Amino acid sequence: MTVASDSLKIAFSPCPNDTFVFHAWVHGLVPDAPKLEVTYADIDITNRLASDGSNKLDVLKISYAALPWVLDDYALIPCGGALGRGCGPLVLTNGGSSNPASLKGRRVAVPSDRSTAYLLFRLWAAQLVPGGVGEIVVMPFHEIMPAVRDGLVDAGLVIHEARFTYPSYGLTMLADLGSWWESDTGLPIPLGAIIARRSLDLAAITRWTQASVEHAWKHPQLSQAYVMQHAQEMDPQVAQAHIDLYVNDFTGSLSGSGYAAVTSLLTRAAEEGLVPAVDPAKLLLP
CATH class of the missing domain: 3.40.190.10 (Periplasmic binding protein-like II)
Incomplete structure (x- = not known):
């Protein structure tokens, strides 16, 4: 080589x-x-x-x-x-229920369907969203928080610096998938x-x-x-x-x-x- x-x-x-x-x-x-x-x-x-x-x-x-x-x-x-640790993706909503089951059948924006964030989201949803989420909408990550804020989707999966900036969009964290993963696996x-x-x-x-x-x-x-x-x-x-x-x-x-x-x-x-x-x-x- x-x-x-x-x-x-x-x-x-x-x-x-x-x-x-x-x-x-x-x-x-x-x-x-x-x-x-x-x-x-x-x-x-x-x-x-x-x-x-x-x-x-x-x-x-x-x-x-x-x-x-x-x-x-x-x-x-x-x-x-x-x-x-402490650096996982977040699931954000524009207020409403804090129960993960509320995402059943809902539209969720994600930055990629070949990302660790997406895998964590699907594994989390398999445990905590009976019946599963609805439509998955792939969009550039910088468009996700505005889309959730404006009601174009019901929830958004965000990564990177969005961990620090989502409150400025008036959004609520439904789940920290990093915390869930660490609690579930210890890894x-x-x-x-x-x-x-x-x-x-x-x-x-x-x-x-x-x-x-x-x-x-x-x-x-x-x-x-x-x-x-x-x-x-x-x-x-x-x-x-x-x-x-x-x-x-x-x-x-x-x-x-x-x-x-x-x-x-x-x-x-x-x-x-x-x-x-x-x-x-x-x-x-x-």
């Missing part, structure tokens, strides 16, 4: 946690690492790119929920991603994964990714301008809260509990018919 050239093509989101993690590598601050040619795209787009056999990307940040469709071609890199929440083509030097990519993470932690001020450049007019305090929430020990190393969380999520989702079954051995580097 080799790195085929002096550069790698990578795709990750413009969200603060991703730009924070990859700042050092993107800016040539990781010794001996090849240059990165970066595509910035929201995770629903990178999920699709990873499963598109014609794409020429070497490394991507995708949702853990998308892994079952890409593991033949891509390996899970055990660092750089997003797992954690962290698997959100975003770094993957790389199996034909590449996966040990080297892991090493460079870890070095980029460690540089970001040691020199956080160096990445601030880059983070804010891509933060889509986000308030700097919200951007920092985003980094604090999603960049943690699991970003440095997936570890045993991280692998257990990923295995549990994908196994339970496969049992519900939401994803193809995955051999846990394929989650490990060869």
Whole structure:
């Protein structure tokens, strides 16, 4: 396995946690690492790119929920991603009942149907919404809270900085799916994964990714301008809260509990018919 050239093509989101993690590598601050040619795209787009056999990307940040469709071609890199506690998606409504069963037959907006947020929502609903929810409406995540506020949908599944901003839309949290998952399993929440083509030097990519993470932690001020450049007019305090929430020990190393969380999520989702079954051995580097 080799790195085929002096550069790698990578795709990750413009969200603060991703730009924070990859700042050092993107800016040539990781010794001996090849240059990165970066595509910035929201995770629903990178999920699709990873499963598109014609794409020429070497490394991507995708949702853990998308892994079952890409593991033949891509390996899970055990660092750089997003797992954690207290950082799960929320189910929001515009007031009304606080009983999850009130969502029976209702229209719910989600940011992607191949996201960890969506899998958590469906697993939660299978337990707590007898008869199931109604229509699932996929829309860009920044449109979800206005749609709930304006009554275009009955509830919305939100991610990222919406955890901090939903009260400004006058919305109510019906459920914190992260809290539900942690209570139900005792495991962290698997959100975003770094993957790389199996034909590449996966040990080297892991090493460079870890070095980029460690540089970001040691020199956080160096990445601030880059983070804010891509933060889509986000308030700097919200951007920092985003980094604090999603960049943690699991970003440095997936570890045993991280692998257990990923295995549990994908196994339970496969049992519900939401994803193809995955051999846990394929989650490990060869």
